[in-house]
Amino acid sequence: MKKFLSGFLMGDCAPMNLVVRPLLLLGFRLYLAQVFFMSGLTKIKTWSTTLSLFEYEYNVPILPPQIAAYMATAGELILPAALVLGLFNRPAALGLFILNLVAAISYPDISTAGMKDHIIWGTMLAVLFTFGPGTLSIDKILSNRWKNG
Numbered sequence: 001m002k003k004f005l006s007g008f009l010m011g012d013c014a015p016m017n018l019v020v021r022p023l024l025l026l027g028f029r030l031y032l033a034q035v036f037f038m039s040g041l042t043k044i045k046t047w048s049t050t051l052s053l054f055e056y057e058y059n060v061p062i063l064p065p066q067i068a069a070y071m072a073t074a075g076e077l078i079l080p081a082a083l084v085l086g087l088f089n090r091p092a093a094l095g096l097f098i099l100n101l102v103a104a105i106s107y108p109d110i111s112t113a114g115m116k117d118h119i120i121w122g123t124m125l126a127v128l129f130t131f132g133p134g135t136l137s138i139d140k141i142l143s144n145r146w147k148n149g
Contacts, residue, residue: 025134028124033080036096040076058106075099086137093128
């Protein structure tokens with residue numbers, strides 16, 4: 001009983017590792033992919049508005065507004081697909097984390113609720129970067145294949 005309680009308290013519990021963790025990480029991946037992909041689609045649908053926002057509203061550091069708009073849109077359309085598949089999950093999570101951070105700091109009139117969303121997304125992306133995509137991913141399949149020769 002002591003061993004079970006110790007494992008349960010410290011995260012070495014088989015049901016958590018085999019069922020809960022993979023489903024939680026998959027849920028994070030799917031939710032974040034939907035959020036960022038929909039944002040990318042919105043940018044494409046209203047491209048002239050997107051360019052205007054990047055030029056006059058967002059204070060994106062360093063990059064010219066047009067390049068920032070193209071990069072953000074590409075990131076929001078490509079990186080979520082990687083999250084869904086669990087393919088190159090850590091680089092995808094890091095890329096979306098940076099995109100999320102820049103979005104949060106570059107928009108001067110962000111609401112409290114909007115900032116809360118960015119904090120939640122950033123935290124979820126940090127979890128995916130730290131723990132990887134979990135067992136329900138192409139990364140896991142590739143890792144097993146490369147590990148076993």
